[in-house]
Amino acid sequence: xxxxxxxxxxxxxxxxxxxxxxxxxxxxxxxxxxxxxxxxxxxxxxxxxxxxxxxxxxxxxxxxxxxxxxxxxxxxxxxxxxxxxxxxxxxxxxxxxxxxxxxxxxxxxxxxxxxxxxxxxxxxxxxxxxxxxxxxxxxxxxxxxxxxxxxxxxxxxxxxxxxxxxxxxxxxxxxxxxxxxxxxxxxxxxxxxxxxxxxxxxxxxxxxxxxxxxxxxxxxxxxxxxxxxxxxxxxxxxxxxxxxxxxxxxxxxxxxxxxxxxxxxxxxxxxxxxxxxxxxxxxxxxxxxxxxxxx
Numbered sequence: 666x667x668x669x670x671x672x673x674x675x676x677x678x679x680x681x682x683x684x685x686x687x688x689x690x691x692x693x694x695x696x697x698x699x700x701x702x703x704x705x706x707x708x709x710x711x712x713x714x715x716x717x718x719x720x721x722x723x724x725x726x727x728x729x730x731x732x733x734x735x736x737x738x739x740x741x742x743x744x745x746x747x748x749x750x751x752x753x754x755x756x757x758x759x760x761x762x763x764x765x766x767x768x769x770x771x772x773x774x775x776x777x778x779x780x781x782x783x784x785x786x787x788x789x790x791x792x793x794x795x796x797x798x799x800x801x802x803x804x805x806x807x808x809x810x811x812x813x814x815x816x817x818x819x820x821x822x823x824x825x826x827x828x829x830x831x832x833x834x835x836x837x838x839x840x841x842x843x844x845x846x847x848x849x850x851x852x853x854x855x856x857x858x859x860x861x862x863x864x865x866x867x868x869x870x871x872x873x874x875x876x877x878x879x880x881x882x883x884x885x886x887x888x889x890x891x892x893x894x895x896x897x898x899x900x901x902x903x904x905x906x907x908x909x910x911x912x913x914x915x916x917x918x919x920x921x922x923x924x925x926x927x928x929x930x931x932x933x934x935x936x937x938x939x940x941x942x943x944x945x946x947x948x949x950x951x952x953x954x955x956x957x958x959x960x
Contacts, residue, residue, distance in 0.1 A: 668693050671782045672761030674794050681793050686760040687767050692741045692781050701783050702737050708789065708798050709735040711868055719871055721851050721860040723910075727809035728802075739801060741779065748805070752814035756805065762794055765835065766828045772821025777808060790869065803862030804846070812910040813860075817846070819917040827921065834925040837891040844890045845913060850874065850882065850906045857882065857906060857946065873900050879952040880904055881937065884944030887916045888924060893934045894959035902937035902954055906946055935959055 669690035674681040713735075716725060731747055733739055741756045748754050757771065759778040771778050779800040784792045792799070807813045820842060827834040847863035857875060864870045874880065881903040883889075890905055907913055934940060936959045939948055 668696050669758070669781055670760045674762075683762050683794070685762050685764045687764060688760050689778075690758045690760060690781060692758045692779075694738070694740050697738055697783075700786065704783050704786055704789070705738045705798060706735040708866075709733070709802065712802065712865065712871070715868060715871055716859070716865060719859055719875055720865050721807075721858045722853065723810055723813075724806050724860055724865060728806040730809060731806060733802070733806070738783065738797065744805070748808060751809045752811050754808045754814055754817075756801075766825065769821045769824030769828060772817055773825055774821070775814070775818050777805065777817075779805070799862065799866045803866035807860060807910075810910060812914050816910065816913045816917060819914070820846070823917060823921060827925070830922065830925060833929055834921070837925055837928050838921070840891050840893055840895060841887070843895050844893065844903075844905045845885075845907070848874075848895075848901050848904060850904050851910075852906050852908055860907075860910075870900055874904050877952075878947070878950045879954065880947070881939055881949040882906055882946035883939070884908075884946065885912060885916075886943075888928065889934075889940065889943070891924065891928055892931065893938075894936045896936055896955075896958060897960055898958055899955065900953075902935075902949065902951075906944075 672684055672686045674683050731744055745755045754775045754777055756779050757776050758781040761780060763778055780796050783797040824838060827838045847861050849861040850857050851860045859865050864874050880901060883903060883905055885905050885907045937954055
């Protein structure tokens with residue numbers, strides 16, 4: 666078998682441009698180098714040192730149940746039996762970033778795409794696109810939770826539908842994914858904790874999101890999130906806090922079509938704004954915020 670391609674964003678005179686691929690590939694585990702395993706070990710140890718007391722208890726517990734460790738890059742075919750038994754999900758290998766509809770279809774069918782390649786040693790602190798560490802370490806453990814697993818599948822079905830409605834609906838739905846699956850916080854008995862994969866796979870944001878006074882921390886509200894722009898180039902200006910994974914699942918039950926119609930008639934909110942009616946856990950100072958660049 667030929668080694669799958671490593672499909673990465675391309676650097677142009679206009680910055681990084683995403684490159685998409687639809688291929689589903691076998692994980693070329695035997696082709697990982699000693700350096701690849703060392704990168705995994707370095708990132709794994711670093712995150713597991715700082716996440717206790719910061720990450721959701723469910724995330725940490727399920728990661729251990731899956732048997733992930735710093736010893737080596739996990740094998741998808743060893744994780745899949747555990748995952749299938751727990752929630753019916755399975756991991757599939759991909760070469761890089763997927764087109765939206767392809768991604769939604771995989772989620773709707775309980776297939777989670779994991780990029781087969783891992784970042785290079787000089788990319789430990791930042792990578793502009795998902796790699797194996799982000800996907801596997803950050804996303805997969807919570808797929809062991811039945812409620813969160815159902816939320817992800819429901820999101821996939823919603824994505825397929827939104828794709829047929831049009832680009833504005835997709836913008837609204839993408840914001841929901843960003844502020845929950847990627848950068849979400851959860852309220853636990855002993856305080857706010859991280860469950861979003863974009864945070865738990867990042868040392869600096871794992872600290873910033875909970876301990877910095879700069880960002881807003883606001884209670885979950887579906888339509889509020891769907892109207893809120895976000896950052897892709899730096900820390901988030903706002904983090905949204907759920908009460909439970911059940912709250913996420915309940916939020917996806919209604920038909921979003923009338924929501925899209927309503928939101929199409931109103932303006933979006935800046936990433937760092939606080940709106941009347943928000944449940945505010947922390948009103949950010951805004952220190953270090955850039956004035957432009959909201960998506």
